[in-house]
Amino acid sequence: xxxxxIPIILIxxxxxxxxxxxxxxxxxxxxxxxxxxxxxxxxxxDFLKLADKRKMIVHSAHAFLGIMHFVSLWFALAxxxxxxxxxxxxxxxxxxxxxxxxxxxxxxxxxxxxxxxxIAISILAYEPVLIIIAVSIFMLTGSFDAxxxxxxxxxxxxxxxxxxxxxxxxxxxxLKKSPFDVAEAHQELTGGVELEFSGIFYxxxxxxxxxxxxxxxxxxxxxxxNNILLGAGLIIFTFFYLNALDNxxxxxxxxxxxxxxxxxxxxxxxxxLLINSLT
Amino acid sequence: xxxxxTLLFVVPVFISLLLLVVPKSLAKPLVITTALLLSxxxxxxxxxxxxxxxxxxxxxxxxxxxxxxxxxxIFFGWIAIKRxxxxxxxxxxxxxxxxxxxxxxxxxxxxxxxxxxKLSLFMFLLINIISGIIAVYSLRYIDEEHCSPFxxxxxxxxxxxxxxxxxxxxxxDNLEYFFLFFELTTLASFLLIGxxxxxxxxxxxxxxxxxxxxxxxxxxxxxxxxxxxGYGEATFTNLLANAKAENVLLPLxxxxxAALIKGAQMPFSKWLLGAMVAPTPVSAxxxxxxxxxxxxxxxxxxxxxxxxxxxxxxxxxxxGFVFVAAAIGALSQDNFKRILAxxxxxxxxxxxxxxxxxxxxxxxASLILVLFHGISKSMLFLNAGILEKVFxxxxxxxxxxxxxxxxxxxxxxxxxxxxxxxxxFGAFIGKWMSIESLGALATDKKILGALxxxxxxxxxxxxxxxxxxxMGLLIARTGENDKIHFEKTxxxxxxxxxxxxxxxxxxxxxxxxLLNQYFAPVTGSLTGTALTIAxxxxxxxxxxxxxxxxxxxxxxxLLPVTIIAAMFIRFKKVDRAKExxxxxxxxxxxxxxxxxxxxxTPYFATAGILFFVALIIVALx
Numbered sequence: 001x002x003x004x005x006i007p008i009i010l011i012x013x014x015x016x017x018x019x020x021x022x023x024x025x026x027x028x029x030x031x032x033x034x035x036x037x038x039x040x041x042x043x044x045x046d047f048l049k050l051a052d053k054r055k056m057i058v059h060s061a062h063a064f065l066g067i068m069h070f071v072s073l074w075f076a077l078a079x080x081x082x083x084x085x086x087x088x089x090x091x092x093x094x095x096x097x098x099x100x101x102x103x104x105x106x107x108x109x110x111x112x113x114x115x116x117x118x119i120a121i122s123i124l125a126y127e128p129v130l131i132i133i134a135v136s137i138f139m140l141t142g143s144f145d146a147x148x149x150x151x152x153x154x155x156x157x158x159x160x161x162x163x164x165x166x167x168x169x170x171x172x173x174x175l176k177k178s179p180f181d182v183a184e185a186h187q188e189l190t191g192g193v194e195l196e197f198s199g200i201f202y203x204x205x206x207x208x209x210x211x212x213x214x215x216x217x218x219x220x221x222x223x224x225x226n227n228i229l230l231g232a233g234l235i236i237f238t239f240f241y242l243n244a245l246d247n248x249x250x251x252x253x254x255x256x257x258x259x260x261x262x263x264x265x266x267x268x269x270x271x272x273l274l275i276n277s278l279t
Numbered sequence: 280x281x282x283x284x285t286l287l288f289v290v291p292v293f294i295s296l297l298l299l300v301v302p303k304s305l306a307k308p309l310v311i312t313t314a315l316l317l318s319x320x321x322x323x324x325x326x327x328x329x330x331x332x333x334x335x336x337x338x339x340x341x342x343x344x345x346x347x348x349x350x351x352x353i354f355f356g357w358i359a360i361k362r363x364x365x366x367x368x369x370x371x372x373x374x375x376x377x378x379x380x381x382x383x384x385x386x387x388x389x390x391x392x393x394x395x396x397k398l399s400l401f402m403f404l405l406i407n408i409i410s411g412i413i414a415v416y417s418l419r420y421i422d423e424e425h426c427s428p429f430x431x432x433x434x435x436x437x438x439x440x441x442x443x444x445x446x447x448x449x450x451x452d453n454l455e456y457f458f459l460f461f462e463l464t465t466l467a468s469f470l471l472i473g474x475x476x477x478x479x480x481x482x483x484x485x486x487x488x489x490x491x492x493x494x495x496x497x498x499x500x501x502x503x504x505x506x507x508x509g510y511g512e513a514t515f516t517n518l519l520a521n522a523k524a525e526n527v528l529l530p531l532x533x534x535x536x537a538a539l540i541k542g543a544q545m546p547f548s549k550w551l552l553g554a555m556v557a558p559t560p561v562s563a564x565x566x567x568x569x570x571x572x573x574x575x576x577x578x579x580x581x582x583x584x585x586x587x588x589x590x591x592x593x594x595x596x597x598x599g600f601v602f603v604a605a606a607i608g609a610l611s612q613d614n615f616k617r618i619l620a621x622x623x624x625x626x627x628x629x630x631x632x633x634x635x636x637x638x639x640x641x642x643x644a645s646l647i648l649v650l651f652h653g654i655s656k657s658m659l660f661l662n663a664g665i666l667e668k669v670f671x672x673x674x675x676x677x678x679x680x681x682x683x684x685x686x687x688x689x690x691x692x693x694x695x696x697x698x699x700x701x702x703x704f705g706a707f708i709g710k711w712m713s714i715e716s717l718g719a720l721a722t723d724k725k726i727l728g729a730l731x732x733x734x735x736x737x738x739x740x741x742x743x744x745x746x747x748x749x750m751g752l753l754i755a756r757t758g759e760n761d762k763i764h765f766e767k768t769x770x771x772x773x774x775x776x777x778x779x780x781x782x783x784x785x786x787x788x789x790x791x792x793l794l795n796q797y798f799a800p801v802t803g804s805l806t807g808t809a810l811t812i813a814x815x816x817x818x819x820x821x822x823x824x825x826x827x828x829x830x831x832x833x834x835x836x837l838l839p840v841t842i843i844a845a846m847f848i849r850f851k852k853v854d855r856a857k858e859x860x861x862x863x864x865x866x867x868x869x870x871x872x873x874x875x876x877x878x879x880t881p882y883f884a885t886a887g888i889l890f891f892v893a894l895i896i897v898a899l900x
Contacts, residue, residue, distance in 0.1 A: 105751030109858035277725040
C-alpha cells in the first residue's frame with residue numbers, strides 16, 4: 001500500500017498547500033494588474049498576525065460552528081483524497097458549507113444573513129453540476145469511487161469534455177471569484193458570512209478557504225485519470241483561467257449567476273451525461 | 280398468533296367505541312394502556328412470527344363487508360349533497376355503480392380473506408407504536424382545542440378507529456376487503472381533516488375525499504380486470520401468482536395509481552397539503568404512521584410483480600420527478616407544517632421509487648425509509664403542535680427567538696431535521712442506498728437510471744438546503760443569554776417527545792443489528808432472495824452495494840454532534856462584541872430566504888397528470 005502515503009501526506013499538508021496556492025494567486029493576480037504583489041508567504045504572515053489579535057466573538061455557538069466548518073471541510077477533503085465515494089464527498093462538502101451558513105444565521109447580523117442567503121443560492125447553482133459530474137463518472141467507470149477516476153487508464157477528460165467545461169464554469173462560484181463572487185461581494189456585504197468572525201476565530205474560516213482551493217483542484221485532477229502530467233497541466237490551466245477570469249470580469253447579480261449556472265453549466269454537464277449513458 | 284393479530288383489529292375498534300362514552304378522567308388511562316398494549320402486541324408479533332398467516336372469516340362477514348361498502352358510498356353521496364360538491368357526488372356514484380356491478384358478477388368467496396406476512400407485521404409495528412404515541416399526545420392537545428367535550432371524545436375515538444382500519448388494510452388479502460378498508464381510511468382522514476368545521480377545513484376535507492375516491496375507483500377497476508382476466512378470486516396472492524400472465528399490467532397499474540394517490544404524489548399532492556388545517560396530531564398521524572404509508576405498502580406488496588415492467592419504469596420516473604418538484608416547491612414555503620408536508624411528499628416519492636425498483640437492496644432501503652420517516656416526522660409534527668400551543672408560532676420565519684425561549688423544543692426539532700438529513704440516521708442511509716442501488720438500475724436502463732440518479736441527488740441537495748434554512752432559524756440567538764434553561768411543556772408533551780427521541784436514537788445505534796435481524800427477513804419474504812450483509816474493511820456490503828461505514832461514522836461524530844454541541848458550548852475568557860451594523864441604527868427584522876417557486880406549481884401538476892396518463896398507456900400496450 002505504497003499509494004496510501006501520497007493522499008495521507010496531501011491531507012496533512014492540505015492547509016499549507018492551499019495557503020501557498022493562495023499566496024501564488026495573489027502574486028499572479030497582481031502581475032496581471034502590473035503590480036508586484038505581496039510575497040508568496042503573505043497568507044501565512046496574515047495568519048500569524050490574526051492569531052495575535054484580541055479574542056472577540058458574538059456568541060459561542062457562532063464561533064464554534066466556524067471552527068467546525070473548517071474541521072468538516074478538511075474531513076470532506078480527506079475522504080475525497082482517499083478515493084472514497086464521490087456522492088458522499090459532495091454531500092460532506094455541502095454539509096461543511098451548511099455549518100458556515102448555520103453559523104451566519106445564528107447571529108443577528110444583517111450582513112451575515114445576506115451572505116448566508118447568497119451562499120445557499122450559490123450551492124443551488126453549483127451543486128447540481130457536481131452531482132451530474134459524479135453520476136457521469138459512475139456511468140463511465142461503473143463506480144462512484146474517486147479511486148476509479150484516479151486509476152482510470154483513459155483520462156475522463158476525453159469522455160466528458162463538456163462536463164469539464166461545466167466544472168470550469170461553476171468553480172468561480174465555489175471559490176468566490178469574479179464574476180460569480182456574489183457570496184462574498186466585499187463592497188456590498190463587507191464579507192458576508194465572514195464578517196462576524198474575528199481574530200483567532202476568523203483563522204478557521206480563513207484557512208477553510210485554503211482547503212477549498214485544494215478541494216477544487218482535486219476535482220479538476222479527477223478528469224486526468226492516472227495521467228499525472230495531464231493532471232498537472234489541467235490544474236495549471238485552471239489556475240490561470242480562474243485568475244484571468246477574476247481579473248477581467250465584473251460581478252453579476254446573484255439572479256444572473258443562478259440563471260447562467262442552471263441554464264448553461266447545468267445543460268452542458270447534462271448533455272455530457274446523456275452522451276455518456278447512450279454509449 | 281392468530282388471536283393476537285385479531286386483537287390488533289378488535290381492540291382499537293372496541294376502544295374507539297368506548298372512548299365515545301367514558302368520562303374524561305377515564306379516557307386518559309384507557310388511551311395510555313391501549314397504546315401500550317397495541318405496541319407490545321405488535322412488537323411481540325414481529326419478533327416471534329414465522330411464515331405467513333392466512334386466515335378467513337365466516338361467510339356472513341362477506342355480506343357485511345358488501346353492505347358496509349354500500350352504506351359507506353351512500354354516506355359519501357350524502358356528504359356530496361350536503362356540501363354541494365358535484366365531484367364527490369360523481370365519484371361516489373361511479374364507485375357505487377362499479378361496486379354493484381362487481382358484486383353482481385363476482386362469484387361467492389371461498390378462500391381466506393386475510394393474510395399477515397412479514398411486511399404486514401412490519402407495518403403493524405409502525406402503525407401501532409407511532410399512532411399510539413400520537414394518541415397519548417392528543418390527550419393533551421385536544422384539551423386545549425376550542426370545541427365541545429363530545430367532539431374531544433370523538434376526536435380521540437376517530438384516532439383509534441383509524442388505527443384499527445390501518446391494521447386491517449395492511450393485512451387484507453382479498454381486494455374487496457382491501458377496498459372497504461381503503462375507503463374507510465379515506466373516511467377517517469375526511470372526518471379528521473374537517474374536524475375544525477371552518478370553511479377551509481371543509482373545503483380541504485372534500486378535496487381529500489374526492490382525490491382518494493379516485494384511488495378507490497382504481498381498486499374497483501383492478502378487481503374487475505383481475506376477475507375479467509381469469510386469475511381467480513381478486514386477491515393479492517392470486518395477482519402475484521399471475522405476475523407473468525398476459526394483461527397483468529393493467530390491474531397492477533390501477534393498484535399503483537391507488538397507491539400513488541394515497542401517497543399524495545403530484546398532481547394529487549393537494550389533499551395532503553390541505554390536510555394541514557386539521558389539528559396537528561392529525562397531520563402527525565396522516566404523515567407518519569397511517570394514510571400515506573399505504574402507498575409504499577401497496578407498491579412493496581406488488582413489487583415482485585412490478586419489478587422490471589414498463590409500469591415500474593413509469594412509476595420510477597414519476598416519483599423521481601415528484602422528489603425534485605416537491606423539494607423545489609418546499610423552498611417557497613414559510614408555514615412550518617407546510618415545509619414538513621412538502622418533505623413528506625418528497626420522501627414518499629423516494630420510498631415508492633425504491634419499492635418499484637424491487638431489488639433486495641432497494642426494498643430494504645424502502646423499508647428503512649418507511650420506518651425512520653415515521654419516527655422523525657411524528658416527532659417533528661408533534662413538536663410543531665407544541666410550537667403552536669405553547670409558543671404560538673406557526674411561521675418558520677418567526678422562530679428565530681425559539682433558541683432562547685424554548686431551547687428544548689428547538690433542540691428536538693433540530694434533531695428531527697437532522698435525522699431526515701444527516702448520516703448515520705436512517706433516512707440518510709435510506710437515501711444513500713437509493714442513490715447507490717439506482718446504479719444497478721442504470722446498467723440496463725441507462726438513461727432512466729442516470730436521470731433518476733440526478734433527480735435523487737439534486738432533490739436531496741435542495742431538501743438539505745431547506746432543512747438547513749429552518750435549522751438556521753432554530754439555532755439563532757443573541758449573545759446576551761448564555762445560560763440554557765430547558766422549558767417545561769407539560770407531562771404529555773414531554774413524555775411523547777422523550778419516547779420518540781429515545782426511539783430514534785435507539786434505532787440509529789442498533790441499525791446494523793436491525794438491518795440484519797429485522798429488515799433482511801422482511802426483504803427476504805418479499806423478494807424471495809435473502810439479502811446478504813457483510814462487513815469488510817471500511818465498508819459494509821448489502822448485497823453488491825457498498826456503504827463506506829468508517830467515513831459515515833466519522834461524519835456522524837462531526838456533524839449532528841457539532842450542531843447539538845453548538846447549542847451548549849461556551850467559550851470562556853473571550854470578549855463579546857456586538858454585530859457590525861455599518862454604524863447604522865436600524866431595526867432589522869430577520870427572516871429567511873424564499874424562492875418564488877409557486878409559479879412552477881401548475882407545470883408540476885400538468886407533468887404529474889401526464890405521468891399518470893403514461894402509466895395507463897404503458898399498461899395497455
